[in-house]
Each structure stands twice: as C-alpha cells, then as structure tokens.
Amino acid sequence: MGDERDYKILIAEDDESISRLISYKFKNQNLESEVVTDGDQVLPEIEKGVYDALILDLMLPVLDGMSILNKIRENNIEIPVLILSARSQEKDILKALKSGADEYLTKPFRPEELIIRLKMLLDGVD
Amino acid sequence: MENFYYFLLVFDYFAVLYFFLVNGTYIFLNVKAFFSIKNYWTSREIIDIENLFQSEFYKPVSIIIPAYNEELTIVDNIISILSLQYPELEVIVVNDGSKDNTIEELKDYFSLVESSRTYRDDLATQPVKKVYDSLDYPNLVVIDKENGGKADSLNAGINIAQFPLVCNIDADSLIDDQALQKIVEPFSRDWRVIAAGGTIRVANECGIKGGQVKKVRLSKKPIVRFQVLEYLRAFLFGRVGWASLNSLLIISGAFGVFKRKYLLKVGGYSTRTVGEDMELVLKLNKEMQKSDRDYRVLFFPDPVCWTQVPEEIKILSSQRRRWQRGLGQSLLMNKEIFFNKNYGLLGLFTYPFYFFVELLGPVIEILGYISIILTVVIRGRINEVVILFFITAILMGVLLSILSLFFEEMTFHKYTKLKDKLSLVFYAFLENFGYRQLHTFWRLRGLFDLFSKKESWGSQKRKKFND
Amino acid sequence: MRTILYYAASVIMFLIVLVILTIIVYHLKNRRKEKKYQNQKKKWEHYLFKYLAEEINVEEAALKLNSNYFYLYDFIKPYLKNLKGDDFEKIKQLVKENGMNKFFLEKLEQGRKEEKIKAAVFLGKVEEKKALPLLEIYLDSDNKDLQTVSIWAIADIGEQRLFFKILKIVLKESRFTFEILTEILIRFGRDICGEIETFLKENFYQENKLEVILGVPEYQALSLFFDIFGYYRYHPGVQLMEPVLIPEYNNEVLIHIFKSLVKMEYPVDKDLSVFLSHDDWVVRSQTARYIGVINADGYLEELQVLINDSNWWVRYYSAWAILKTGNIDVLKDIIKSEKKGKEMSEYVLAQNNI
Numbered sequence: 001m002g003d004e005r006d007y008k009i010l011i012a013e014d015d016e017s018i019s020r021l022i023s024y025k026f027k028n029q030n031l032e033s034e035v036v037t038d039g040d041q042v043l044p045e046i047e048k049g050v051y052d053a054l055i056l057d058l059m060l061p062v063l064d065g066m067s068i069l070n071k072i073r074e075n076n077i078e079i080p081v082l083i084l085s086a087r088s089q090e091k092d093i094l095k096a097l098k099s100g101a102d103e104y105l106t107k108p109f110r111p112e113e114l115i116i117r118l119k120m121l122l123d124g125v126d
Numbered sequence: 127m128e129n130f131y132y133f134l135l136v137f138d139y140f141a142v143l144y145f146f147l148v149n150g151t152y153i154f155l156n157v158k159a160f161f162s163i164k165n166y167w168t169s170r171e172i173i174d175i176e177n178l179f180q181s182e183f184y185k186p187v188s189i190i191i192p193a194y195n196e197e198l199t200i201v202d203n204i205i206s207i208l209s210l211q212y213p214e215l216e217v218i219v220v221n222d223g224s225k226d227n228t229i230e231e232l233k234d235y236f237s238l239v240e241s242s243r244t245y246r247d248d249l250a251t252q253p254v255k256k257v258y259d260s261l262d263y264p265n266l267v268v269i270d271k272e273n274g275g276k277a278d279s280l281n282a283g284i285n286i287a288q289f290p291l292v293c294n295i296d297a298d299s300l301i302d303d304q305a306l307q308k309i310v311e312p313f314s315r316d317w318r319v320i321a322a323g324g325t326i327r328v329a330n331e332c333g334i335k336g337g338q339v340k341k342v343r344l345s346k347k348p349i350v351r352f353q354v355l356e357y358l359r360a361f362l363f364g365r366v367g368w369a370s371l372n373s374l375l376i377i378s379g380a381f382g383v384f385k386r387k388y389l390l391k392v393g394g395y396s397t398r399t400v401g402e403d404m405e406l407v408l409k410l411n412k413e414m415q416k417s418d419r420d421y422r423v424l425f426f427p428d429p430v431c432w433t434q435v436p437e438e439i440k441i442l443s444s445q446r447r448r449w450q451r452g453l454g455q456s457l458l459m460n461k462e463i464f465f466n467k468n469y470g471l472l473g474l475f476t477y478p479f480y481f482f483v484e485l486l487g488p489v490i491e492i493l494g495y496i497s498i499i500l501t502v503v504i505r506g507r508i509n510e511v512v513i514l515f516f517i518t519a520i521l522m523g524v525l526l527s528i529l530s531l532f533f534e535e536m537t538f539h540k541y542t543k544l545k546d547k548l549s550l551v552f553y554a555f556l557e558n559f560g561y562r563q564l565h566t567f568w569r570l571r572g573l574f575d576l577f578s579k580k581e582s583w584g585s586q587k588r589k590k591f592n593d
Numbered sequence: 594m595r596t597i598l599y600y601a602a603s604v605i606m607f608l609i610v611l612v613i614l615t616i617i618v619y620h621l622k623n624r625r626k627e628k629k630y631q632n633q634k635k636k637w638e639h640y641l642f643k644y645l646a647e648e649i650n651v652e653e654a655a656l657k658l659n660s661n662y663f664y665l666y667d668f669i670k671p672y673l674k675n676l677k678g679d680d681f682e683k684i685k686q687l688v689k690e691n692g693m694n695k696f697f698l699e700k701l702e703q704g705r706k707e708e709k710i711k712a713a714v715f716l717g718k719v720e721e722k723k724a725l726p727l728l729e730i731y732l733d734s735d736n737k738d739l740q741t742v743s744i745w746a747i748a749d750i751g752e753q754r755l756f757f758k759i760l761k762i763v764l765k766e767s768r769f770t771f772e773i774l775t776e777i778l779i780r781f782g783r784d785i786c787g788e789i790e791t792f793l794k795e796n797f798y799q800e801n802k803l804e805v806i807l808g809v810p811e812y813q814a815l816s817l818f819f820d821i822f823g824y825y826r827y828h829p830g831v832q833l834m835e836p837v838l839i840p841e842y843n844n845e846v847l848i849h850i851f852k853s854l855v856k857m858e859y860p861v862d863k864d865l866s867v868f869l870s871h872d873d874w875v876v877r878s879q880t881a882r883y884i885g886v887i888n889a890d891g892y893l894e895e896l897q898v899l900i901n902d903s904n905w906w907v908r909y910y911s912a913w914a915i916l917k918t919g920n921i922d923v924l925k926d927i928i929k930s931e932k933k934g935k936e937m938s939e940y941v942l943a944q945n946n947i
Contacts, residue, residue: 018672018675025645038335061211061336061338064208064209086180086675111676111680112678168706172745178773313770315768514599518598521602521606528609528612532612532616544620551616
C-alpha cells in the first residue's frame with residue numbers, strides 16, 4: 001500500500017505531545033498528517049476533502065468526539081474514522097462503533113498498532 | 127455639646143477596635159487560605175484526575191440549569207455543558223415559566239419529545255407543565271414549569287435528577303473544561319463531603335469559543351475591574367479561608383455540587399429568600415449537626431466557573447442590594463446557629479462574623495463616616511488621629527486586595543500580562559475612593575429592603591457571550 | 594493611639610510595597626521559567642521522538658535529556674500516560690539511564706513533602722520497584738497525602754505482596770468512597786483476582802473472620818471483591834458469589850453481584866424469580882437487567898408484572914429484558930392493547946430504533 005501516493009491523515013487530539021508524536025511516526029511511514037486540537041475544527045477541515053482518514057479523540061474541547069462522528073455520518077462524508085480514546089468501557093466502544101466509527105483504540109496505546117490498524121483501514125478504502 | 131463630642135470619641139475608639147478585629151480576622155483568613163491553596167496544589171498531584179474519570183468508577187452527576195428568559199443564550203450554553211469532559215452526566219434544564227421563547231428554542235434545537243420519565247415531587251414546586259426528552263441527546267431533560275423563581279426551579283431539577291450528585295450551574299455561566307471533574311473528585315476521596323463549591327471568575331471581555339473561556343482578558347471598564355478584584359478577594363481568600371476552618375457558609379448558586387440525598391433531607395432550596403444558595407448551606411449544616419454524621423463542606427479555588435458581571439451601575443447596585451438582603455434573610459432564617467457551641471467554630475465565630483461584619487458592616491462604616499464629618503463640624507478642624515485611622519483603614523483594604531492578587535500570581539495566574547496585574551494593583555488603591563463607599567451604600571439599601579420585604583428574581587440584563 | 598496607628602500604617606504600607614514587588618518578581622520569574630521550559634521542551638521532544646523511532650540509542654537520548662528533572666517530569670508525563678507496549682518500555686529504560694529515577698528516589702527519601710509526593714507519583718508511573726521499601730514505610734505515615742500517594746504508587750507498580758496490607762489500610766483508615774477504593778485496587782492488575790479468591794476461600798465461610806481481618810463489615814469487603822471480579826470478568830469468582838446469592842443476604846452485596854454478573858455476561862444456575870420480587874428496587878432492576886444480558890428463559894411472566902413497577906428503573910430494565918430475551922411481540926402487544934406499561938414499552942422500542 002501507500003507506495004503509489006502519500007496518504008493524508010487528520011489527527012484530532014487535544015494533547016499536543018501525543019499528536020506530535022503520532023505525526024512524527026507517521027512521517028516515517030510516509031503518511032502525511034495535520035493536527036487539530038479543538039472539536040469544532042474537525043468538520044471544516046474534513047470538508048476540504050483532502051484527508052484519507054481521521055484519527056479522533058472522544059474527549060475534545062468545544063465539541064466532543066461523539067458529536068463530531070455523528071455529524072460526519074449524518075452528512076454522509078465517506079472517511080474512515082479511527083477513534084483513539086482513553087474511554088475503555090465497552091459501552092463507549094460499542095456506542096462509537098454503532099455510530100459509524102471504523103476502528104477503536106484505547107489509550108494508553110501502542111503507536112505501532114495504531115499505524116497497522118490505520119493502514120488496514122486505508123487499504124480497505126482503496 | 128461636650129457630651130456629644132465625648133460620645134463621638136467613644137464611637138471612634140469602638141470603630142478602631144472593630145476595625146482591628148475585622149482586619150485581624152481577614153489577615154488570619156489570608157494566612158489560612160495561603161496554606162490551604164498550597165496544600166491543595168500538592169494534593170492535586172496525587173490523583174491523576176483525567177485517568178480517574180476514564181475508568182468506570184466515578185460518580186455520575188446531574189447538572190441542573192434553571193432558565194428564565196434566556197432565549198438568546200440557552201442553546202449555546204447547553205451545548206457547551208453537554209460537551210463537558212465528564213464520562214456520565216445528565217443535563218436538566220428547568221424553564222421557569224419564561225415569558226420569551228426559551229422553551230421554543232429548546233424544543234426546536236434539541237428535538238424535544240414528551241418524556242417517559244415520571245416526575246416525582248419529593249420537593250414541592252410550582253406545577254410542572256411538561257417534561258421533555260431530547261431525541262438527539264439522550265442525557266438531556268427539559269422541565270417546563272410555571273414561574274416560581276430560581277430556588278423553585280432548582281428544586282424541580284433536584285426532583286427529577288437520577289444521579290446521587292447534583293450540580294447547579296447558572297444559565298449564563300461557563301464552566302472550565304475539567305472543572306466538573308475537579309470538583310467531583312473530592313466526593314470520592316472523602317465520604318464525608320456533602321457539598322463543594324468552585325471559584326467564580328469574571329468573564330467580561332474574555333475570549334470565548336464553544337462555551338469555553340479560551341483567552342483570559344481584563345476588561346477596560348473600571349466597573350468590571352472593581353468586580354474582578356472583589357471576586358478574587360471573595361473566592362481566593364474569603365471562601366478558601368473559611369472552608370479551611372471548616373466553616374464555609376456559602377456555596378455560590380452559580381456553581382456548586384451537592385449530594386442529592388441531603389438536598390432532599392433539608393427540603394431543597396428555600397423559596398422564601400433571595401439568598402437561597404447561602405440559606406441552603408446553613409440549613410445543611412443544621413441538618414448534619416442534628417444527624418450527628420461527620421461531614422464536610424468544601425471549597426476549591428481551581429474548578430472555575432466564568433460569569434458575566436454587570437457593566438451598568440444600576441444593575442450592579444440592584445444585584446448588590448439583593449445579595450445583602452439574601453444574606454440577611456439566610457442568617458435570620460437560621461438564627462439558631464448564632465453563638466451556638468454545638469456548631470463549633472461555625473456557630474461561635476463564623477456566623478457572628480457574618481452577622482456583625484458582612485451584614486451590619488455597612489451600618490458601622492456609614493456611622494464611621496458620619497462621625498468623622500460631625501467631628502470636623504463640631505471642632506472646626508480634623509483630628510490627626512482620625513486621618514491616620516482613615517489612612518490605615520484604606521491601606522489595610524489595599525493590602526488585602528493585593529494579597530489575593532499575589533495568591534492569583536502564585537497559583538493560577540490567569541491574567542498573563544504584567545500590565546493587567548499592575549493595573550489591578552492600581553485599582554486596589556482606587557476602589558477606596560468612591561467605589562467602596564458606593565458599595566457600602568448599596569449594601570445599606572439592601573439592609574433596608576430586608577425589613578421592607580420585596581420578592582423577585584432580580585432581572586439582570588443578559589448579554590450574549592461573544593463567540 | 595496616634596503612635597499605634599502611625600506604626601500600623603507604616604507596617605501595612607511596607608507590606609503593600611513588599612507584596613507588589615513580590616508579584617512583579619514572581620511574574621518575571623515565571624515568564625523566564627516558562628520560556629526556558631518551552632525551549633527545552635522543543636529540544637527534548639526532538640530527541641525523544643528520535644529515540645522512540647529507534648534513530649538514536651538509549652545512551653544518546655539519555656545524554657540529551659538529563660537535566661532539570663522536575664521539568665523533565667512534566668514533559669514526560671503525557672507520554673507515560675498515553676503510551677503502552679514498546680514505547681512505554683523504552684521510556685522506562687530512558688528514565689533509568691538518564692538518572693531521573695535515581696534523582697526521584699533520593700527525593701522520595703529526603704525531599705520536601707511536595708517533592709516526596711511528586712517523586713512517589715513518578716516512580717509509581719514508571720513502575721520503579723526500587724521505590725517499594727520507602728513507599729511501604731510511607732504507608733504508615735501520619736501524613737495523609739504521603740500515605741495516599743504511596744498507596745497509588747504501590748498499586749501502579751502492582752506489587753501484589755502489599756495488596757492485603759493496602760486493602761486493610763484503605764478500608765480501615767482512609768475516608769475513600771467505594772468508587773476510588775475499587776479504582777485503586779484494580780490497578781494491581783488482573784492477577785489480584787486469584788489472590789482474592791484464595792483469601793476468600795480461606796476466610797469467608799467462618800463467622801466474622803472477614804470483619805476481624807479487614808476491619809470493615811463483611812458486606813463491604815464482599816461488595817468490593819465482587820466488583821473487582823466483575824471488572825476483570827474473572828469467572829472463577831462466580832463460585833464465591835453463589836453461596837451468598839440468596840434473597841435474605843445483604844442487599845448491597847446482591848446488587849454488586851448482579852452488576853458483576855452483568856459485566857461477565859455469565860449465567861448462574863439459580864432461580865432468579867426471588868430477586869425479581871425483592872424488596873429493594875435496585876436488586877429488582879439489576880436482576881431484570883441481568884436476565885436480559887444472559888438472555889435467560891422463563892421469567893417473562895414476572896417481567897411483565899414488573900413493567901408496572903413503582904420504580905422507573907425496574908420498569909425500564911424489565912421492558913428491556915423482555916426485548917432482549919426475544920419477546921418483542923409481547924411489548925408490541927402491550928402497546929396495542931393499551932395495557933399498563935405501554936409508555937415504557939414504547940420508550941424501549943424507540944430507544945432501540947424499533
């Protein structure tokens with residue numbers, strides 16, 4: 001995968017230490033990424049149509065992740081969404097998957113696992 | 127004439143004594159507050175709040191928002207509260223018979239439908255017209271009821287709340303992102319905690335986005351700056367200090383968390399006073415004293431609620447009159463605490479202090495001014511001692527104000543610019559010439575109102591939070 | 594009088610000037626510190642990322658991140674919190690190599706109170722076993738903060754040997770509520786379930802023994818243990834629940850048993866009807882919920898009665914259980930024939946998008 005063209009990923013995560021680390025690791029995998037920290041920035045960014053996947057934290061300031069997810073699905077935006085959240089309760093995971101999330105990873109997480117799951121999602125799209 | 131002059135002299139001595147007692151207490155509170163804030167800072171390190179609230183062991187919270195004629199802001203504010211970072215909360219909006227389109231706005235935006243919940247009336251309130259659920263937000267409930275005032279609305283909210291912890295937030299206030307977690311956490315750490323209050327800060331001119339204060343700015347308006355100082359003083363050393371003595375008498379109606387069980391026990395908020403928030407805490411103290419259960423009422427400097435303060439003299443003055451009247455009503459409704467040794471420090475010291483200083487202070491202060499004037503008139507010249515006393519009093523006030531500025535600097539430093547800090551120092555001097563006397567006058571009028579009883583919500587002009 | 598006032602005014606004036614100066618100094622100091630930290634953070638981040646991507650080795654990284662340990666601690670906190678697996682292990686290695694662990698071990702022993710607390714939190718997070726002897730001593734400290742932080746740190750390190758000691762302390766001495774107690778204890782990890790199982794087998798069936806050992810009423814201890822079993826979905830724990838799963842037993846314990854069983858989704862071989870008619874509405878509602886979760890047959894009649902219960906939650910979970918046990922037609926019938934329980938049936942169906 002990914003060799004023909006670079007993927008661009010949007011990372012919505014309010015802890016900048018973590019989002020920068022993810023970006024750094026992505027770069028080594030030839031994955032381009034942008035970071036937003038506030039929930040209300042996610043939709044306008046996605047609507048630009050340049051992203052191949054979204055990594056979404058559920059606890060975002062201003063607008064929470066679940067609302068963002070619902071809006072994405074309501075507006076029929078076809079973008080793979082990977083939730084990366086500290087909420088590890090089954091009911092939260094089920095709720096997110098039901099609402100149209102494609103993957104759910106709980107924090108603390110392994111960056112390598114994140115990359116593998118993301119690549120699987122991207123391959124699915126192609 | 128000589129006799130009268132003699133009387134004035136005695137009064138002066140009394141005033142000096144009073145002054146030293148009051149300010150001695152304030153200094154003492156300051157010192158207590160200093161150590162309390164320091165301890166609080168350390169104890170914050172111990173428990174990793176964020177992690178704690180992501181596990182499944184936390185206390186779910188019911189948030190009650192009373193709303194009266196809030197059509198401009200209600201939807202935005204509820205959205206911001208719904209997106210607070212807290213794992214499990216329900217938001218209960220109580221429309222208190224608004225005359226504007228508050229309920230229509232709510233119905234429209236949140237797709238309200240009639241609720242399947244049965245409304246219990248553990249606490250008596252004005253008739254409830256209807257209870258609504260939201261199709262979009264399963265954790266939102268709206269109660270539409272006949273007008274009955276703020277306390278009445280809060281009681282209706284308490285009735286329907288499902289969770290053991292209840293949090294009240296004013297419809298025009300904004301809560302910091304993690305404030306709810308911070309204020310709830312102590313309820314887990316110590317089972318004795320039955321109520322906790324957070325700090326109120328001034329939101330005017332602050333940069334607000336999505337219901338969150340993103341940039342703290344100091345308003346240029348003097349009337350707001352005076353209030354910024356007042357709020358810092360009241361919360362950073364006043365409430366922190368009293369709470370550290372375990373005798374907090376008030377949790378602000380704008381932001382507080384309570385165990386629902388005890389709210390029911392004391393019959394909820396009283397509708398007979400405009401100071402229902404203070405009356406409640408006094409009542410809780412009485413109830414707990416009776417039940418013999420060990421308990422704590424806490425205050426935290428860090429969980430912050432932002433509120434728009436009045437920018438017009440007229441509105442500010444009526445607010446302060448109302449506060450003073452509420453203070454008087456609450457104290458009088460719970461007068462059995464007065465000098466009652468069963469209540470420990472609370473009965474022997476805190477309550478009397480509130481009574482003589484916070485409530486009757488304006489009378490004494492005004493008498494002080496009058497006596498100075500009379501002395502000058504009678505003697506034809508001003509006494510050097512009087513001038514010195516006057517200066518000392520002002521300096522003391524300034525010292526207390528800038529000490530709370532110092533606490534602010536030491537801990538939270540929300541105002542980042544040195545210019546703003548120094549400007550607040552300047553206002554700490556300035557407020558003694560005019561504003562302070564005006565404030566005393568308003569409080570005095572509130573005291574008069576207390577005896578000429580008038581009841582109302584007290585209207586405050588709402589300003590839409592700038593987005 | 595004049596002199597007193599004169600002195601008072603002068604002293605106050607002096608204090609005012611002092612406080613103003615302190616504010617200014619504090620402000621400038623904070624700003625400089627913040628600037629310095631931001632610069633350092635950038636540098637640190639650069640090398641940490643390189644290290645985590647295996648572009649530089651641990652010795653090299655340790656050389657770059659080896660000063661201002663208190664700042665370094667703030668810097669490293671989010672990574673410790675959010676990472677696991679290889680990256681987490683790498684950071685653990687790094688803080689061993691760069692002297693940070695040694696520094697905080699010293700602080701834990703000799704620092705000021707605040708420093709001890711910071712040190713304990715950090716050493717717990719990086720699972721530094723060398724901290725255990727000191728932390729164990731602090732368990733007996735009179736200082737509540739220090740005691741509490743030691744409890745958390747030991748739980749984070751997961752030292753099972755100290756589990757029962759801590760259990761006794763938190764039950765007997767602390768004012769922790771149930772939620773936070775459970776939160777602390779589960780940090781020891783899943784293996785703790787086996788320890789609890791052995792402990793209960795040894796002590797439970799003897800009168801009052803639990804209370805004597807742990808210093809709290811039996812029902813409290815059991816509720817706590819069953820919660821932990823539930824959290825870790827520890828099935829062997831169910832056999833310990835069964836003997837007390839009788840309607841006459843303490844309500845609190847029954848509630849915790851059902852909550853646990855719901856989490857485990859584990860069926861027990863018992864007649865549950867007696868709990869559906871229990872006096873305590875929480876027991877009733879949790880039983881109904883459990884029946885729905887394990888899809889148990891044979892309670893339809895009772896559930897149809899409970900859909901008219903006086904309590905909302907009992908009504909709700911009864912309707913929900915009827916739905917989950919595949920009896921959607923029953924709910925539809927109730928709605929059609931306008932029987933009692935119509936509203937709740939409608940609600941549950943709507944909630945499940947039916």
